[in-house]
Amino acid sequence: MTEFQLFLGLGLLLFLLGVHGLVLSEHTIRRLIAINVSGGGVFLVMVSLASRGDSVDPVMQALVVTGLVVAVSATAFALRLGSALTRAESSDREGDH
Amino acid sequence: MNWALLSLALPLLSAFWVLLVRRAVSETILFATLVSLTAALAAFYQVQSDPVQTLLLGDWTLPLAIRFELTSLNALLMVLTATIHFLVGLYNRFSRHGSGRYSDYWPLSAVLHSALVALWLSRDLFNWYVTLELLTLVAVALVTLSGPKAYRAALGYLVLSLIASLFYLLGVALLYGEYGVLDLDRLSALAVDSANTRLALLLMVLGLMLKAALWPLYLWLPDAHANAPTAVSALLSALVVKGPLFILWLTLTQIAPVEFAQQLGLIFALFGSVALLSGAWSALRTPYLKTLVAYSTVAQLGYALITLGLLLRWQTPELATALWLFVIAHALAKVSAFLAAGEMQATFGSKELIAVRGASQSMPLAMFAFAVAGGSLIGLPPSGGFLAKWILLQPLFAEPAHWPWALAILLGTLASAAYVFRVVALAFDRYDVETELPQTDALAQWLSLLPALVVWGLALISQPLMLWLSTGANP
Numbered sequence: 001m002t003e004f005q006l007f008l009g010l011g012l013l014l015f016l017l018g019v020h021g022l023v024l025s026e027h028t029i030r031r032l033i034a035i036n037v038s039g040g041g042v043f044l045v046m047v048s049l050a051s052r053g054d055s056v057d058p059v060m061q062a063l064v065v066t067g068l069v070v071a072v073s074a075t076a077f078a079l080r081l082g083s084a085l086t087r088a089e090s091s092d093r094e095g096d097h
Numbered sequence: 098m099n100w101a102l103l104s105l106a107l108p109l110l111s112a113f114w115v116l117l118v119r120r121a122v123s124e125t126i127l128f129a130t131l132v133s134l135t136a137a138l139a140a141f142y143q144v145q146s147d148p149v150q151t152l153l154l155g156d157w158t159l160p161l162a163i164r165f166e167l168t169s170l171n172a173l174l175m176v177l178t179a180t181i182h183f184l185v186g187l188y189n190r191f192s193r194h195g196s197g198r199y200s201d202y203w204p205l206s207a208v209l210h211s212a213l214v215a216l217w218l219s220r221d222l223f224n225w226y227v228t229l230e231l232l233t234l235v236a237v238a239l240v241t242l243s244g245p246k247a248y249r250a251a252l253g254y255l256v257l258s259l260i261a262s263l264f265y266l267l268g269v270a271l272l273y274g275e276y277g278v279l280d281l282d283r284l285s286a287l288a289v290d291s292a293n294t295r296l297a298l299l300l301m302v303l304g305l306m307l308k309a310a311l312w313p314l315y316l317w318l319p320d321a322h323a324n325a326p327t328a329v330s331a332l333l334s335a336l337v338v339k340g341p342l343f344i345l346w347l348t349l350t351q352i353a354p355v356e357f358a359q360q361l362g363l364i365f366a367l368f369g370s371v372a373l374l375s376g377a378w379s380a381l382r383t384p385y386l387k388t389l390v391a392y393s394t395v396a397q398l399g400y401a402l403i404t405l406g407l408l409l410r411w412q413t414p415e416l417a418t419a420l421w422l423f424v425i426a427h428a429l430a431k432v433s434a435f436l437a438a439g440e441m442q443a444t445f446g447s448k449e450l451i452a453v454r455g456a457s458q459s460m461p462l463a464m465f466a467f468a469v470a471g472g473s474l475i476g477l478p479p480s481g482g483f484l485a486k487w488i489l490l491q492p493l494f495a496e497p498a499h500w501p502w503a504l505a506i507l508l509g510t511l512a513s514a515a516y517v518f519r520v521v522a523l524a525f526d527r528y529d530v531e532t533e534l535p536q537t538d539a540l541a542q543w544l545s546l547l548p549a550l551v552v553w554g555l556a557l558i559s560q561p562l563m564l565w566l567s568t569g570a571n572p
Contacts, residue, residue, distance in 0.1 A: 015263070015267060018260075018263075019260065022256070022260055028252065031256050032256070035256065035259050035260055035263070038260065038263050039263055041267075042263050042266050042267045042270060045267065045270050045271075045274075046270045049270060049271075049273070049274035052274075057277075059161065059273075059279075060270075060273065063223055063270075063273075066223075066227065067226075067266060070227070070230045070262075073234070074230065074233075074234060074255075074259055077234060077237070077238075077255070078252065078255050078256065078259070081237070081241065081248060081251060081252050081255065082252060084241075084245070084248055085245075085248040085249055085252055088245035088248055092245075
């Protein structure tokens with residue numbers, strides 16, 4: 001097994017692990033971590049595809065960087081939304097008592 | 098092309114401007130949307146004499162460049178996007194139940210506008226990924242505007258959209274790994290029937306179906322669309338779900354190997370038939386007004402899915418005319434339906450469907466708007482919805498082997514008539530004389546009626562419309 005195949009396989013495995021985790025978990029933080037594991041898997045696939053030849057493919061690496069920026073901002077937004085949701089629900093519960 | 102770029106850039110620039118200045122927010126955005134609409138019309142006029150215009154961003158050469166392409170189809174979609182943003186903006190500004198002059202609705206909706214125009218213009222798989230993410234983030238932020246009660250729905254929408262984006266991205270990565278290009282035309286020339294291509298396309302299809310809320314991956318849609326503020330529900334149902342549908346159509350018609358496309362087409366057409374019935378069934382059962390309208394979107398997307406499926410199955414690009422006519426008619430009708438439903442819900446102060454009892458007396462205009470929009474959703478002649486269905490049905494009637502599909506579409510028509518009449522019949526119930534008539538807002542009701550009148554007006558220009566769509570849809 002070459003290095004390329006190893007990383008490609010690992011990337012696909014991570015992607016599937018993330019999807020599996022997302023389907024099974026209910027908790028917001030767990031689901032976000034699952035998405036980020038999947039995202040890491042996709043980026044690993046992309047990076048390993050980029051470095052498969054003699055020279056590294058810069059286009060693919062640029063795509064990964066763009067993807068990382070998107071992933072970071074989306075995660076930040078989701079975390080903020082999740083914490084707002086928790087706060088809203090806990091204040092609802094206090095209001096009931 | 099310059100007009101198209103102006104139409105793309107203006108909403109984006111105005112969004113940043115109002116974020117910096119924080120003055121005259123709604124006026125600035127509405128003005129920018131109006132100018133953007135004018136620019137889109139100019140681009141549409143221009144494209145009549147020069148049918149396919151391309152632009153390589155930053156003057157890079159292919160395969161490195163990101164390519165924009167302007168055809169009469171996407172010029173028409175740009176006009177539609179700007180028109181709907183303008184109408185919904187007017188409603189949001191002038192209705193008593195709108196979000197107010199300074200809310201975050203304004204910059205967010207402007208970014209949404211730009212993201213959609215960028216999506217219509219792009220012909221690059223990775224740029225589509227970026228526009229999809231932009232659409233998602235802005236759409237989720239817009240849903241949260243209705244306050245803490247919408248946070249759960251918004252978070253569900255965000256999580257599913259993010260994983261859908263990753264499916265799409267993995268598919269794009271696999272395609273790039275095999276062919277080394279991201280440009281749609283280049284890929285279309287290079288693509289062969291390989292296991293990797295099939296896997297990549299399958300991943301992309303899954304992601305896009307989830308984002309477009311196509312059956313069976315629609316479960317996030319009713320919650321998100323029904324809990325959003327009224328103006329936002331209208332934008333989401335009318336435009337946002339159509340973006341991924343556009344990418345789905347282009348990738349599958351351009352890149353997919355014929356045999357694979359035919360297999361997918363059959364599945365799409367079957368799923369579409371189920372969507373028509375199951376969406377309508379849920380719309381018939383729900384106790385809430387806006388949820389009913391949201392389920393109607395699920396059902397109506399079934400038509401789009403059947404059309405796309407049969408187009409792929411029989412490899413008949415002509416059906417694209419029906420697909421896009423259908424998308425345009427649904428967008429306009431759904432804006433009217435959501436604005437009318439939201440206006441009634443806010444006026445009567447209840448989410449429940451039962452609250453519209455007697456609405457034909459207390460809010461005749463809004464009810465009329467809902468009924469007129471419903472007429473196009475059902476496909477009554479001579480509305481835009483009828484026109485789309487007619488073009489779709491013609492090849493189906495021509496051959497006895499195709500009759501089962503025609504039957505599915507007719508059943509779907511009956512089912513959509515059932516949920517539209519469920520609301521209309523309730524509205525014509527006698528109003529209880531002793532209760533006080535609520536304060537109504539005539540202007541907001543007129544604004545909700547406008548798009549419905551436009552969709553019926555489409556019938557007047559059906560001939561040129563079909564011509565524009567068929568030249569634009571068959572690159």
